[in-house]
Amino acid sequence: MTEPLISVIVPVYKVEPWLERCVNSIRNQAYRNLEIILVDDGSPDRCGEMCDQYAREDSRILVLHQNNGGLSAARNAGLDICHGEYIGFVDSDDFIHPEMYTRLYDDICTHNTRLAFCQPLTCYESSISFPQTEASATCLAREEVLKKSLSEIIWFSACTKLYHRSLFDNIRYPEGRTNEDYPVTIRIFDRCDRIAVDFNQLYAYCKRENSITSTSSAQNAFDQILSAEEVFLLIKDRYPEFKDFASRILFSACIGLLLRVDCSTSDDCSFKREDVFAVIRKYYPGEKKNPSLSASQRILLAAANAGKTEYRIVSWLYRTIARS
DSSP: OOOOOEEEEEEESSOHHHHHHHHHHHHTOSOOOEEEEEEEESOSSSHHHHHHHHHHHOTTEEEEEEOOOOHHHHHHHHHHHOOOSEEEEOOTTOEEOTTHHHHHHHHHHHHTOSEEEEEEEEEOSSOOOOOOOOSOEEEEEHHHHHHHHHHHTOSOOSTTEEEEGGGGTTOOOOTTOSSOHHHHHHHHHHTOSEEEEEEEEEEEEEOOTTSTTTOOOHHHHHHHHHHHHHHHHHHHHHOGGGHHHHHHHHHHHHHHHHHHHTTOOOHHHHHHHHHHHHHHHHHHHHHTTOTTSOHHHHHHHHHHHHOHHHHHHHHHHHHHHHHO
C-alpha cells in the first residue's frame, strides 16, 4: 500500500544558524511521502532565501512567505494549505530522529488511532545523538492521557505528534499568544478515544537564549494564564474528575506572575497584575478546597482573593521568609 502523505509544517523566524539542521532532519526521514511546508514568518535574516533554495533542491518542499504574525499564525497558515492525510509540526530551531514519522505512523496503524506522539529529548548543544530506539509504544485511553498530562504537566507540545488531519477540523492555534500548544493539545486529546504513546525520544527540543519559550515577560506569563483558564473551563465541563489538576495549573500560573511583577511599577505589569487578581477572584472561591494546592499557594491565593492590600502584606511576608 502507498504510504499516505504527511504534511510537516515548519514556522521559520530568525533561525538562520539552525534552519539547515532542522530542514535536513525532515528531508532525511525514512518516511519519504512528505509535504514539507516552510512558513517564512517575515524573518528579517536570510531564512526566506534559504527556504527558497531548499525548495529548489527538493520538490517535496513548499515555501510560504508572509508578514510576521507569530508562531501560531505560521502554524495556522500551514494548516490552511496542507494536503496531507496526516500532519506534523517541527519548530525550526529543533530537529528530529530519522525514523520519527515512520515510527509514529506505524504506532497509529498498530493501535488504530488518529494520534500518536513520542517523547522529547532536551538539548543545550548544537549537536546530540538520539538514544537507541526500542519497541516501546502503547495505547492509552483519552482519560489516561489527560490525567497524566494535567497531573504531571507533560505531553503538551505540538511538535512531538503525528495527527490525522480531521483532528484539526475547526481547530486553529490562538494567534498573538505564547503558550499556544497547551489549550490546543488538550482540545485534540478530547477528540480522541485512544492515543498511541511512543516512549522513544524522537524529537530534539533545543533550548537556546532569546527563543520564545526562554524569553520572560509579563505578557508571556499572562498568556500562560489565558491558556490555563481555557483548559480549566474545558476540563471542568467535560472531565470534572480532573478539575483539581487543571485549576492547580491555572492558580500556579497566577501566583507565578504575581510574584514576578508585584514589585514592578511598569504600566504593563500593573495592568497584568489587575487582570490576575480578577482571575483569582473569579475562580478561587469555588476551588479553594483543591487538595493539590500547596500550603503556600493557598495562603497567597486567599490573600489575593481578599484584596490587593492583603496580598501585598502576605506576599511581603512570603518573600521575607523565602529569603531567610
